Amino acid sequence: MKISPFFHDLRSAYQAEIDDLTEDSEGKDVLRKRLAQKRSEMGFLVKMMDAAPEMVAVAFHQGFRFNDLKSMEAVISQGHADLPAWSSLTHAVVLEPWAQALVKSVLAEPGGDRFMVVAAGLEYLQQQARFAQASRSADDSDAQDSEDDDMDAAEHDDDYDALSADDAVDPQNSRSREEASANWLADVGFERKD
Structure with missing residues (x-):
C-alpha cells in the first residue's frame, strides 16, 4: 500500500484523535458518546475542515464501508491537490445511514467535496491498520498456542515425579x-x- 506524505501525516493525527476520544480519565470506553457529541457539533466543526481535517473527520469514524479497495488505494496515494472528486467515489464508498445527513452538511460548505475524500481516506487507512493488527494478533495467537502445546507436551514427557x-x-x-x-x-x- 503506497501512502502519500499528505495521508501519512494525517493518519497519525487521525489515530491520535480517535485514541483521545476513546477513554475518559477513569479508563472507561466513551468513544460512542464522544462521537455522537462530535456529530451533533458538525455545524461548528465544518469551519475547521481545512485547518484540522483529522478533528472533523473523526465524526465520520465507522461511517464508511469500502467496496472498491483499488479506488481507495489510489486515493491514499495522492497529495491534497490531486485528490479526486467525492462524486467519483460513490461506487467505492458506501455511507452508513447516520452518516448521510452529515455528508450533506459537509458538501454544502466550500471545500466539503475535497474534505469528504480526505475523511474517507483516513477511515480507510484506520480500518486497514485495524485489520492488519487483527491478522497479526491471530498469527501471534496461533504461534503462542503452538508454543503452549509444545510446553505442555514437554511437561508431560518430563514428569519425573510420577x-x-x-x-x-x-x-x-x-x-x-x-x-x-x-x-x-x-x-x-x-x-x-x-
Missing part, C-alpha cells in the same frame, strides 16, 4: 510409592511432611 508401572514392579528403583505420592502432593500445592 510413579510408572515399571516403578511398581522394579524393587531396584530408587523411588518408592511414598516418595512419588509426596512429590505429587507437593506439586499440587500441599506441604511436605518432612
